[in-house]
Amino acid sequence: MNVKKYFTAENKLQITNAIRAAEMNTSGEIRVHIEKYCKGDVLDRAAYVFEKMEMHKTRLRNGVLFYLAVEDHQFAILGDAGLNQKVPENFWESTKELVLSKFKEGNLAEGLTNGILMAGEQLKKHFTYFKEDVNELSDDISFGKN
16 A cells, blocks of 8 residues: 555645744744655654765754654654754653544544644744745655555
8 A cells, every 4th residue: 555545635735734833923934744654763754864865964954854654653753953952851752642543533634734833833933934044844745655
């Protein structure tokens, strides 16, 4: 089964719209990558995807990756160096807990949406939008081939 089948067209639009809304008032960048299986440790895999998607190349190092392996029930949120220096100590863990609470209810799209909007609030606090800002990374969901 193709990993995209886990999400309806409406779910995909909900997630993409959340990314756009979260990025509206910030120079920060948010990406979502979804695949069926996680190869190895979830944080290592998320870091690999983060680099592969060139998220570390944003001007202010303020990218956030939401990584989900649906069949393996693995999830991670990875923030870039510029952002990690600014968010509260337990921010990523509390965001992850919020997302996982929705996942446990069987609502993957809502969980991702809530987490994306939470990350957007932190991005807005620390990386305000400026007139010359360009969307450095695609807002589309990235789907793995596995």
